[in-house]
Amino acid sequence: MFLTQRGLRLLVKLLYAADHVPMDELKNELGVSARTIYYELKRVNDWLAFHQFDCVRHVRGSGFYIISEQQNRIKEMLPQLGDSEYGYTPLERRALDLLFILSQPAPVFVEDLIDLTDVSRNTVLEDIRLLKSELAKQGLTLDFKLSAGYFVAGVETAIRHEIHQWLNRIERLAEVNKLPIEIGQAYFPLSVACLKELLHTCETELHIEFADHTLESFSMELCFYFNRIQRGKYVNVTTEEMRTLQETDEFTAALRFMTRASKEAGISIPDEEAYFLSTLFLSAKRQKQAEAKQSQEHCLIRSIARNMIFEFERYACIVFQDRDKLEANLVVHLKPAYYRMKYHVDAVNELADSVKQAHPEVYEITKKVVHHLEKAACAPASENEIAFLAMHFGGWMKREGLQPVSRCSVLIVCAEGVGTSAIVKQQLIDLLGYVNVAGILTKREYGKLDSVAVDFVVATTPVEPKGKPVHVVHPIFSNHDKKTLLKYGEASNGHQEHITLAKVVAAVRKHATVYNEQALLSELKTILQAPHRQWKEEWKPVLNELLTEKTIFLHQTAQDWKEAIRKAAAPLLADGAIEARYVDAMIQSVEDNGPYIVITPGVAIPHSRPEAGVNRLGMSLATFKEGVRFSNKDTKPVKIVIVLAAIDSVTHLRALSQLTSLLGEPGAIDRLAEMTSTKEVVSLIQQFSTI
Missing domain, CATH: 3.40.50.2300 (Response regulator)
Structure with missing residues (x-):
C-alpha cells in the first residue's frame, strides 16, 4: 500500500493536531486545492484500512481528525514505513542526489541516482539539470567524467554551506525516518549520536544550550562535514578571520571538540576546521545564552541593537516602554545573526513568508533598520534574517501596558x-x-x-x-x-x-x-469577571481613512516648532480624537528626546504614547509655507507636519507604511508642500491608499 510524500505529511498533521483540522488549514499547510486534499485523504484512508485502522473522520464545521484511541499505534508505525511507500518530491530528490554525490567515496552515476530516488532515467537527468543551475548561482559546478562520475567542484566552504541548506530542506524526511539508507551513516566516520554527545559537552563548556532544532540538524551536518574531512576536503580560513575567531570562547570549544572528534574517528583534522566549526557555533540559534562578557564584539552588537530599536521607534511612531529588556533580548538574537551574515551562513527560516504575510508593515520597517547590522557584518541581510528580526520586534510591540491577570x-x-x-x-x-x-x-x-x-x-x-x-x-x-x-x-x-x-x-x-x-x-x-476577549481580525485603516479634507490644513504659519505642532494637531483636538494634554505630551517628547520626529528633511511626524491623551486613532496634516526648524542642525526647514494619534503600537502601521511610500516618491514632499487645495492633497493620498 503506497503513501505519497504529501499523503504522509497529511497523516502526520492529523496525528499531531490538538483538535479537528479544518479544510482551509490543510490547504494552507500542503499548498494544494481542496480537490487534491480529498484525493490524498482517499489514499490515506486506503492505507489506514489496509493496516486495520479506522478511516479519517470529519465533523461539519470543525474539520478532520483521527480517533484518539488509535493515534499512538499509528505513530508507532510511521518509522517502519518501507521506502516503497514514500514518494519523494522533486526538491527532495535533488537534495538527496546532491548529498549522495557529496558523501560517496566511489564514483556516482545515473544508475545510482535512479536506485536512490526510485524514478526514471529522464527524471534523474532533469533533476541533475536543475541542480546544476541552482549550484551555479553559488559559484559551484556539478560536472561529470566517465572515470569519476558526478562531482561538485568549487570552494569547500561554499560546498559546506550547500550541505547546510539542502539538509534543512529535507529535515522532514529525517523526522519520519525517510532518509534512504544510502544517505545513512555507512560512510560517516562519526555517528549522529556520537556527534550529539560531543555537542552536549560543548554546551556545558560554553554555558549555553542550542535550540532543539539546531542540535538535531547540526549533528547531521557534522556527519557530512567529517565525511568530507576524511576524504581530504578541507576549508580555508584567512589569517584575519583566524585572528578574530581566536578571541572567542567558541573557538576554544571548537578546538576541544575537534580533538575529541579526531580521537573518536581516528582521523587527522587540520586546525582550519576548528576555525570553521567556531563560526558555526557562533552563528547557531540558542535556547539559553551564557552571561554576556563586556567584550568589544558584545559592545558592537549592543550598539547595533540600540540603534535599530531607536530607528524602529522612529519609523513606526511608537515608544517601547521596556526598551532595556527589548535590547537585551535583541542582542541574544543579533549575535548569531551577525556571525551568520559575516561568515555567509544562510539562515533557514520557514516562517519568513508567514511573517511577511501576517505582519507586512513590521517586516518593511525592520527591512529599513537592518542596515545597522549589515554595515557591521559587511554583508546584506537575507529575507530570512529580516523575518527573524521582524518576529522579535513584532513580539514586543503589543507588550505596552499589558498586565495580564492569571487565570x-x-x-x-x-x-x-x-x-x-x-x-x-x-x-x-x-x-x-x-x-x-x-x-x-x-x-x-x-x-x-x-x-x-x-x-x-x-x-x-x-x-x-x-x-x-x-x-x-x-x-x-x-x-x-x-x-x-x-x-x-x-x-x-x-x-x-x-x-x-x-x-x-x-x-x-x-x-x-x-x-x-x-x-x-x-x-x-x-x-x-473580566471582559470577555473575542479574537477578531485586526482593523488596520488605510491612509485615506485617516487623512481626509477635515484633517488637512494647508499653508499655515507658525513662530516656532511648538506652535507648528499645536496647529497641526488642531483638527484632531476639535474632533475629540485627542485631548489637550496629548499636544503637551508631543511637545515634551521632542524636548526630552530631541527632534527625532523629523523622519526625513522637510517632514515631521510628532506623536506620543496612547495613554497621554488619545481617545481614538487619528492623523492630521498641516503644511507651512515658510517652514519651521526643529533644531539648529536642520539643513531644510520642515514644511509638512503630520500628527499621529495611535491607540496602540500596531493599528496605525498600514496607514503609516502607505504614508512612507508617498513621501518616498521622487519630488513628492516638495509637491505636497506647494499644493493649495485640500482636494488635490486627498487625490494624491488616494493613490497610496490601497487595501
Missing part, C-alpha cells in the same frame, strides 16, 4: 530558540489575556518530565501529552490556532473562575449572613 496556566514547549519562545509567549498573553505562563521548555527538557501541573501545553513541535492536553501551533499563530486556544482558554478560565467565586462566597459567610447565595454569586461574577 489558566500553560506550559510552552519550543524547539526553535529563545527568540521564538518569547514571541509565542507574547502571542498567548495578547490572545487570552488571563493566562499564567508557568514556564518555557525545550523539547529535551519537556521529554524528561513525567507529568505537568498546568491546564494545557502549547508546543511548536509535536510532543507527547503528559496528562494534559497539548496544542501544537505555528510559531506565528494561524487563525485556526487562535480560535482553538481561545476556545480552550475560555474553558480553563471558567473552571478557575468558579473556584475563585466559591472562595469569595465562603469568606463572606464567615463574617455575614447570606440570605440569597445565588444572587450574591451572580453579582460577584458580574463584578469580578
Whole structure:
C-alpha cells in the first residue's frame, strides 16, 4: 500500500493536531486545492484500512481528525514505513542526489541516482539539470567524467554551506525516518549520536544550550562535514578571520571538540576546521545564552541593537516602554545573526513568508533598520534574517501596558530558540489575556518530565501529552490556532473562575449572613469577571481613512516648532480624537528626546504614547509655507507636519507604511508642500491608499 510524500505529511498533521483540522488549514499547510486534499485523504484512508485502522473522520464545521484511541499505534508505525511507500518530491530528490554525490567515496552515476530516488532515467537527468543551475548561482559546478562520475567542484566552504541548506530542506524526511539508507551513516566516520554527545559537552563548556532544532540538524551536518574531512576536503580560513575567531570562547570549544572528534574517528583534522566549526557555533540559534562578557564584539552588537530599536521607534511612531529588556533580548538574537551574515551562513527560516504575510508593515520597517547590522557584518541581510528580526520586534510591540491577570496556566514547549519562545509567549498573553505562563521548555527538557501541573501545553513541535492536553501551533499563530486556544482558554478560565467565586462566597459567610447565595454569586461574577476577549481580525485603516479634507490644513504659519505642532494637531483636538494634554505630551517628547520626529528633511511626524491623551486613532496634516526648524542642525526647514494619534503600537502601521511610500516618491514632499487645495492633497493620498 503506497503513501505519497504529501499523503504522509497529511497523516502526520492529523496525528499531531490538538483538535479537528479544518479544510482551509490543510490547504494552507500542503499548498494544494481542496480537490487534491480529498484525493490524498482517499489514499490515506486506503492505507489506514489496509493496516486495520479506522478511516479519517470529519465533523461539519470543525474539520478532520483521527480517533484518539488509535493515534499512538499509528505513530508507532510511521518509522517502519518501507521506502516503497514514500514518494519523494522533486526538491527532495535533488537534495538527496546532491548529498549522495557529496558523501560517496566511489564514483556516482545515473544508475545510482535512479536506485536512490526510485524514478526514471529522464527524471534523474532533469533533476541533475536543475541542480546544476541552482549550484551555479553559488559559484559551484556539478560536472561529470566517465572515470569519476558526478562531482561538485568549487570552494569547500561554499560546498559546506550547500550541505547546510539542502539538509534543512529535507529535515522532514529525517523526522519520519525517510532518509534512504544510502544517505545513512555507512560512510560517516562519526555517528549522529556520537556527534550529539560531543555537542552536549560543548554546551556545558560554553554555558549555553542550542535550540532543539539546531542540535538535531547540526549533528547531521557534522556527519557530512567529517565525511568530507576524511576524504581530504578541507576549508580555508584567512589569517584575519583566524585572528578574530581566536578571541572567542567558541573557538576554544571548537578546538576541544575537534580533538575529541579526531580521537573518536581516528582521523587527522587540520586546525582550519576548528576555525570553521567556531563560526558555526557562533552563528547557531540558542535556547539559553551564557552571561554576556563586556567584550568589544558584545559592545558592537549592543550598539547595533540600540540603534535599530531607536530607528524602529522612529519609523513606526511608537515608544517601547521596556526598551532595556527589548535590547537585551535583541542582542541574544543579533549575535548569531551577525556571525551568520559575516561568515555567509544562510539562515533557514520557514516562517519568513508567514511573517511577511501576517505582519507586512513590521517586516518593511525592520527591512529599513537592518542596515545597522549589515554595515557591521559587511554583508546584506537575507529575507530570512529580516523575518527573524521582524518576529522579535513584532513580539514586543503589543507588550505596552499589558498586565495580564492569571487565570489558566500553560506550559510552552519550543524547539526553535529563545527568540521564538518569547514571541509565542507574547502571542498567548495578547490572545487570552488571563493566562499564567508557568514556564518555557525545550523539547529535551519537556521529554524528561513525567507529568505537568498546568491546564494545557502549547508546543511548536509535536510532543507527547503528559496528562494534559497539548496544542501544537505555528510559531506565528494561524487563525485556526487562535480560535482553538481561545476556545480552550475560555474553558480553563471558567473552571478557575468558579473556584475563585466559591472562595469569595465562603469568606463572606464567615463574617455575614447570606440570605440569597445565588444572587450574591451572580453579582460577584458580574463584578469580578473580566471582559470577555473575542479574537477578531485586526482593523488596520488605510491612509485615506485617516487623512481626509477635515484633517488637512494647508499653508499655515507658525513662530516656532511648538506652535507648528499645536496647529497641526488642531483638527484632531476639535474632533475629540485627542485631548489637550496629548499636544503637551508631543511637545515634551521632542524636548526630552530631541527632534527625532523629523523622519526625513522637510517632514515631521510628532506623536506620543496612547495613554497621554488619545481617545481614538487619528492623523492630521498641516503644511507651512515658510517652514519651521526643529533644531539648529536642520539643513531644510520642515514644511509638512503630520500628527499621529495611535491607540496602540500596531493599528496605525498600514496607514503609516502607505504614508512612507508617498513621501518616498521622487519630488513628492516638495509637491505636497506647494499644493493649495485640500482636494488635490486627498487625490494624491488616494493613490497610496490601497487595501
